[in-house]
Amino acid sequence: MFSKEKTVVAFTIEKCKRCGLETKRKFKEGDFLFAETSKCISCDGLLSIEKIFGESIEL
Amino acid sequence: MLIWIVPIIIFVFYGQRIQLQITSGDLKKGIKKLEEYKIGSRNELIEYIQKNLRPKEDPTKKIDRFLDYFTIMPVNMDPNGIVTKVRHIVRSREDYSRAQVKSLSPDMTNLELTKIQTLLEIATSLQMLYKVVNHLFLTAKKQNNYPLILPLQMMMPFIMEEAEAMQKAIPAFKLCQPIGDGIGPMVIGKMMLGLKKELIAFQTVLSETEYSGRKLFLLKAEGPDAVVGRPGDAVQSIVSKTKIDAIIMVDASLKMEGEKSATIAQGFGAAIGGIGTERFQIEDIATKHEIPLFAIVIKQSIKEAVNLMTKEIADNVDEIRLQIFEMIHDNTKSGQTVLLIGVGNTMGVSQ
Numbered sequence: 490m491f492s493k494e495k496t497v498v499a500f501t502i503e504k505c506k507r508c509g510l511e512t513k514r515k516f517k518e519g520d521f522l523f524a525e526t527s528k529c530i531s532c533d534g535l536l537s538i539e540k541i542f543g544e545s546i547e548l
Numbered sequence: 549m550l551i552w553i554v555p556i557i558i559f560v561f562y563g564q565r566i567q568l569q570i571t572s573g574d575l576k577k578g579i580k581k582l583e584e585y586k587i588g589s590r591n592e593l594i595e596y597i598q599k600n601l602r603p604k605e606d607p608t609k610k611i612d613r614f615l616d617y618f619t620i621m622p623v624n625m626d627p628n629g630i631v632t633k634v635r636h637i638v639r640s641r642e643d644y645s646r647a648q649v650k651s652l653s654p655d656m657t658n659l660e661l662t663k664i665q666t667l668l669e670i671a672t673s674l675q676m677l678y679k680v681v682n683h684l685f686l687t688a689k690k691q692n693n694y695p696l697i698l699p700l701q702m703m704m705p706f707i708m709e710e711a712e713a714m715q716k717a718i719p720a721f722k723l724c725q726p727i728g729d730g731i732g733p734m735v736i737g738k739m740m741l742g743l744k745k746e747l748i749a750f751q752t753v754l755s756e757t758e759y760s761g762r763k764l765f766l767l768k769a770e771g772p773d774a775v776v777g778r779p780g781d782a783v784q785s786i787v788s789k790t791k792i793d794a795i796i797m798v799d800a801s802l803k804m805e806g807e808k809s810a811t812i813a814q815g816f817g818a819a820i821g822g823i824g825t826e827r828f829q830i831e832d833i834a835t836k837h838e839i840p841l842f843a844i845v846i847k848q849s850i851k852e853a854v855n856l857m858t859k860e861i862a863d864n865v866d867e868i869r870l871q872i873f874e875m876i877h878d879n880t881k882s883g884q885t886v887l888l889i890g891v892g893n894t895m896g897v898s899q
Contacts, residue, residue: 499725499856518723521772522734522897523741540865541726541896543856 497543503527507534516541564694571694571701575685578704582678585715589671590615592718597664601653614648614668615675617641635825659724662774666721666895670714677711713851720856724772726896728852728861732798733768735868736890737899740766745899748785752777753899759873761882765792771894779820779889780829786887787833793884794840795830796875798868799891800853800861801845810860811847812868814875819843820891842875844868 499516503526510531520526525537559566590611597607619641622633642665649664650656656664681700688697720727726734743755743766751773755766765786769777786792799819803809818830818841834841846868852858876886 497856499723500859516723516725520896521724522726523737524772524898540862541857542859542862543725544859 494548495545496548498546499541499543501538502540502542503536504539505529505532505534505536508532511539512536565692568688568692568694568697571697572685572689575681575697575701575704578708579678579682579685581708582674582681582711585711586671586674586678589667589674589715589718592722593664593667593671596667596722597652600660601656601664603652607652610648610652611668611671614645615672617645617672631825631828634823635829638823638825659773662895663721663724666774666893667718670718670721674711674714677707681707710850713849713854716851717854720854721774721895724774724896726857726862727854727893728848728857729800729854729892730857730894730897731800731846731861731864731868732890732892733771733894733897733899734857734862734890735798735865735872736766736768736888737771737894737897738865739764739869739888740768740899749778749781751775752779752782754782754786755899759876762876762880763885764876765790765885765887766890767887768890768899769892769894771897771899774893774895776822776891776893778826779891780826780833783830783833783887783889787837787839790885792837792839792887794842794876794880795834795887795889796842796844796872797830797889797891798844798872799846800848802853803847803849807847809848809852810858810864812864812871813845813847814871815843815845817841817843819845820889840879842879844871844875 501514501516501520503512503514504510508529508531510529520538520541522538522541525535527536528534529536594608594611597603619637622630622637624630645665645668646661649661649668684700685697688700717727739757740755743757745753745755747770748754748767751770753768753770757764757766767779767782769775783795797819799821801819818827820827820830846861846864848861852861872888880886
C-alpha cells in the first residue's frame with residue numbers, strides 16, 4: 490500500500506584478466522573503471538574493475 | 549438570484565488575481581526547493597574543499613564570487629563567425645575557472661581539480677536557475693500579471709527535474725563515480741586498454757588499433773578525470789594528418805517519455821551535446837572532407853545521464869561494441885580508416 494523508500498547503492502564489479510572470475514563488492518572511494526586492484530583469489534591473476542554502477546535498494 | 553450574480557462579478561473582475569494566488573502557492577514551493585538546492589550545493593562544495601584540500605585561507609569568499617560569475621554571449625545580429633566567438637568565450641571562462649580553482653590549493657591533482665570545477669558548475673547552474681525562476685515569479689506578482697506566470701508554471705516541472713538531477717549528482721561527482729553520460733568513453737576506453745595512448749588535444753587521448761583489415765583511431769577524453777575533452781580539436785588534428793573514411797560517435801542521448809532506458813539506437817550525424825561548438829567543428833570538418841558521420845546513442849533520462857551509471861546502462865557495453873563492429877563492417881571496406889569517438893564526461897573511466 491505504501492511505497493517503500495529506495496536508496497541507490499554503488500557497486501564495483503572486478504574481473505580477473507586470466508581466469509575471468511567476476512566478483513561484486515560495494516564501491517570504495519578511489520575505484521575507477523579498468524583500474525587494476527588486487528590479485529585473484531583463485532588463480533593469482535590480476536583483477537581489474539570492469540563495471541561501476543548503482544542499484545536501487547528498498548529500505 | 550444574487551447568489552449567482554455575485555460570484556460571476558467577482559470572477560469577472562478578480563478571476564486572474566485569484567488564479568495568480570492559487571498558482572503562486574505551487575510556484576513558491578518549487579522556488580523554496582530551488583533555494584534549498586542552491587544553498588545545499590554551495591555548502592557541500594565549500595565543505596568538500598575544506599575537508600579534502602585543506603586550503604590555507606577560507607575558500608568561502610572566493611567560492612561565492614565564482615558562483616556569481618556570468619558569461620556574456622557574443623552579439624548574434626550578424627551570425628557570421630559566431631561559433632568561433634562562442635568557443636573563445638566559453639574556453640576563456642573554462643581556463644579562468646581552472647586557474648582560480650587551482651589557486652585554492654596549488655598542489656591539487658588534476659582529478660581533484662576537474663571534480664571541483666564540475667561541482668562549481670553544478671552550484672553555479674543551480675544558483676542561476678533559482679535566480680531566474682525567482683525573478684520571473686516576483687515580477688509577475690509585483691505587476692499582478694497572471695499571463696506572465698503561465699509560462700513559468702508550464703516550465704516548472706521541467707526546471708525542477710533538471711535541478712533535482714543536478715542536486716542528486718553531487719555525491720557521484722564527489723566520489724568520482726562514472727555517470728550515465730560516461731557510457732561512450734567507457735566503451736572506447738575499454739577498447740583502448742593495452743594500447744599506446746597519445747595526448748592529441750587538450751584533455752583528449754588517442755589510440756590506434758586494427759579491426760578486420762581496417763585501421764581504427766580511438767578517441768576519448770582523458771580519464772578518470774571529470775572532463776569531456778576537446779573532440780573537435782582532436783578530429784581537426786587527425787584529419788590534417790590522415791585520410792579518414794568514416795567517423796562513428798558513441799554518446800548518451802536523452803530518451804523520450806515512454807522510451808525504455810539503456811536502449812541502443814543507431815543513426816547519422818554528429819552525436820555530441822553541449823553548447824554546440826564541438827558539434828559545429830566536427831560537422832564542418834566532416835563536410836569539407838566528405839567523411840560520413842555515424843552515431844550510436846544510448847538512451848537515458850536527464851537524471852540517469854548526470855547520476856551514477858545504472859546497471860542497465862553499464863551492462864550494455866559489450867552489445868554497443870558489437871554494434872560498432874557491425875557498423876564498421878557495413879559501411880567501410882578493408883584497408884580504410886575509421887575514427888571512433890567516445891563522447892561524454894569520462895569521470896571515473898580510465899583507458
